[in-house]
Amino acid sequence: MTEGTNPTPWFVPGKWTASLHDFEPEVRKHWQLPSRVRVHDVTLRDGEQWPGVVFTKEEKVKIAHALADLGMDRIEGGMASISEEDAAAIATMSREIKSSEICAFTRARRDDLELAIRCGVGRVIVEIPALPTQVKRIWGTAEKAAEEFVTQTEFAAQNGVKVTLFLMEASRADMDLLRRIIVPCVKNGKIDSIGLVDTRGSCLPQAMAWMVQTVKPIVSGLPVEVHAHNNWGMATATSLAAVAAGAEVVHTAVNGLNANAALEECVMGVRALLGVPIGVRTEGIRAISELVRDAARTDWYKPFIGPLVNAVEVGIGTQMMWDRRGEPAYGRNDVLNFGLLGLSEYKVVMGKKSGTYSVLVKARDLGLGEPDREAANRVLAEVKAISIRDKRSITDDEFKEIYQRIVGGA
Numbered sequence: 001m002t003e004g005t006n007p008t009p010w011f012v013p014g015k016w017t018a019s020l021h022d023f024e025p026e027v028r029k030h031w032q033l034p035s036r037v038r039v040h041d042v043t044l045r046d047g048e049q050w051p052g053v054v055f056t057k058e059e060k061v062k063i064a065h066a067l068a069d070l071g072m073d074r075i076e077g078g079m080a081s082i083s084e085e086d087a088a089a090i091a092t093m094s095r096e097i098k099s100s101e102i103c104a105f106t107r108a109r110r111d112d113l114e115l116a117i118r119c120g121v122g123r124v125i126v127e128i129p130a131l132p133t134q135v136k137r138i139w140g141t142a143e144k145a146a147e148e149f150v151t152q153t154e155f156a157a158q159n160g161v162k163v164t165l166f167l168m169e170a171s172r173a174d175m176d177l178l179r180r181i182i183v184p185c186v187k188n189g190k191i192d193s194i195g196l197v198d199t200r201g202s203c204l205p206q207a208m209a210w211m212v213q214t215v216k217p218i219v220s221g222l223p224v225e226v227h228a229h230n231n232w233g234m235a236t237a238t239s240l241a242a243v244a245a246g247a248e249v250v251h252t253a254v255n256g257l258n259a260n261a262a263l264e265e266c267v268m269g270v271r272a273l274l275g276v277p278i279g280v281r282t283e284g285i286r287a288i289s290e291l292v293r294d295a296a297r298t299d300w301y302k303p304f305i306g307p308l309v310n311a312v313e314v315g316i317g318t319q320m321m322w323d324r325r326g327e328p329a330y331g332r333n334d335v336l337n338f339g340l341l342g343l344s345e346y347k348v349v350m351g352k353k354s355g356t357y358s359v360l361v362k363a364r365d366l367g368l369g370e371p372d373r374e375a376a377n378r379v380l381a382e383v384k385a386i387s388i389r390d391k392r393s394i395t396d397d398e399f400k401e402i403y404q405r406i407v408g409g410a
Contacts (some may be wrong), residue, residue: 001208005241008020010022010023011022011224011251012272015272016268016272018272018273021102022054022273023275024344026302028244028330028336031244031245031314032216032244032246033243033246033274033275033276034243034244034246034247034248035250035276035277036069036276036277036278036279037243037250037277038073038074038171038223038248038250038271038278039072039073039074039246039251039266039275039279040073040074040076040103040137040225040226040249040251040252041067041072041074041075041076041221041253041254042076042227042251042252042292043063043067043252043253043257043263043292044060044075044076044078045076045077046251046253046258047104047130047253047254047258047260047395048352048353049258049313049314049353050257050258050259050298050301050308050323051308051311051351051361051393052298052313052351052392052393053257053297053299053389053403054296054298054351054352054387054391054392055089055255055295056295056391057085057086057092059075059088059295060078060089060093060296061096061296062091063254063288063291063292064089064093064097064100065097066103066287066288067132067254067288067302068097068231069281069284070280070285071099071279071280071281072283073100073249074100074102074103074107074123075093075100075101075102075103076103076104076125077102077103077106077119078089078090078104078106078107079090079105079106079112080106080116081106081107081111081112081115081318081342082352082353083352083384083388084162085388087115087118087187089118090102090104090116090119090121091118091119094119094122095120096123100281101162101403102121102123102188103119103122103123103164104116104121104123104124104125105124105125105126105127106124106125106126107126107127107334108126108127108145108148108149108348108396109151109152110152110155110233110402113126113152113153113155113161115160115271116161117156120159121161122355123162123163123164123192124156124160124162124163124164124263125164125195126149126152126163126164126165127166127168127306128165128166128168129168129169130165130167130168130169130172130177130178130181131169131172131173131175132173132177132196133346134168134169135181136324142180142181143180143184144176145181146180146183146184146185146188146189147184148226149165149181149185149189150184153165153189153191154189154190154314155271156190160233161402162192162193163189164192164194164195164196164225165182165189165191165194165195166227167181167182167194167195167196167197168197168199169197169199169200169374170198170199170211171194171196171197171199171200171202171207171208172200172201172202174213175191175211175215178215179218182215182218182219183218184287186218186219186220186222191224192222193221193223193248193249193341194215194219194223194224195210195224195226195227195249196211196223196225196226196227196247198226198227198228198229198235198238200231201229201230201231201233201234201235201259201303201304202232203234203238204236204238205238206241207228207325208228208238208245209241209242209245211241211242211248211384212226212245212322213245214223216245216246223247224242224248224249225247225248225251225346226238226242226243226247226249226250226251227251227260227261227357228242228251228260228261228262229259229261229366230256230259230260230261230301230303231259231303231336232303232404233303235256235259235260235261235265236262236266237265237270238261238267239252239261240266240269240270240274240344243270243276244364245398248264249388250270250334252267254289255286255289255292255293255296255301256290256300257292257296259301259303259309261378263280264285264289264301264325265361267280267282269308276315280393282374284292297391297392301335304341305310305341308343308349309343310338310343310345310346310347311337311346311347311348311353312346312347312348313349313350313352313353314353315351315353315356316318317359318348318354318355318357318358318360319355319357321346321361322360322361325361325364329345347365348361348362349383350362350383350387350394350399351383351392351393351394352387352388353385354380354384354387355380356373356376356377356380359379359380359383359403360376360378363376363394363403363407364398366396366399366400366402366403368400368404369407370408371403371407378406379399379403379406379407383402384400385397
């Protein structure tokens with residue numbers, strides 16, 4: 001049922017009442033609402049990146065089935081290269097779930113894509129960092145970044161896998177740079193959609209709407225997806241603004257895990273406030289909220305003052321810190337100086353999602369010296385094993401013991 005066909009769509013008897021002003025012609029006159037919104041759930045990948053959260057293979061598969069039963073359009077099962085267990089979970093989802101499209105998250109690298117393809121997914125979400133500093137460090141120029149992406153997407157298409165171009169940090173990137181990446185990818189690559197990512201959650205809803213409206217004309221009719229974060233408390237509003245501007249796909253996580261746009265908020269907002277059809281069965285949302293809360297061992301995200309808002313576990317974040325280790329606070333405060341809120345600067349948390357650079361930064365923070373890469377990887381392997389086994393982060397004392405046993409020194 002399309003609630004928007006009701007002569008008074010702000011009041012749907014037996015369901016909800018919204019503001020009648022949401023449906024004023026003057027409010028909606030410049031909107032470009034899609035005929036239907038698809039939901040891409042990232043609970044099992046981006047949601048799990050919240051420090052200390054570890055889903056077992058069995059939990060991932062159980063949550064994926066629950067999402068499919070809810071009517072989820074797409075389920076991002078994880079990043080296969082994180083661990084063998086993650087790859088096995090994604091492969092199991094691909095075999096067992098047919099009602100939802102199973103996706104894997106990858107870097108623009110052949111080995112990542114090959115692994116995802118072996119897991120049997122129908123789509124890969126291929127990440128390209130879009131900030132100028134990141135583009136320069138990894139590829140040199142935007143043109144080289146696009147060229148690499150085109151090569152990798154051709155490989156994915158040859159293997160029957162759809163591709164979403166996931167533009168990390170798009171909301172903090174210059175639009176000219178985004179064009180220089182997007183246009184050749186659309187023209188020469190084998191891509192199926194474009195993802196605009198508000199990685200730091202600082203994009204105003206109006207700004208995201210402008211981004212969608214600006215990008216739509218240059219993507220040759222491909223769907224535009226929005227991936228918003230809630231660091232500044234705007235993820236739902238930003239996602240709804242993107243849909244109003246024409247975005248066809250919204251990325252969400254159950255309970256807003258890891259500051260992602262909350263599944264429950266976006267689904268209800270699209271249905272009741274925008275009046276656009278959406279396939280998710282809302283009656284099952286409470287049950288899956290409890291399922292994810294129990295598996296994650298954490299409650300909802302609260303911007304600015306919630307626990308661990310200034311913590312970083314994911315390896316790509318610590319690589320940026322390491323690259324900028326000569327700057328004050330390791331260059332960690334370019335997004336927000338948490339000292340303004342009475343917190344410490346960004347701190348590194350060690351766990352399942354950590355990388356080699358996490359070890360280097362943590363060792364530096366604790367005054368342990370810099371290990372060589374081989375030793376750092378051995379430390380990392382033990383950290384990951386404990387984190388996965390115990391479903392938690394590693395304490396500083398545990399890290400010191402592991403480091404001293406493998407690397408030596410005080």
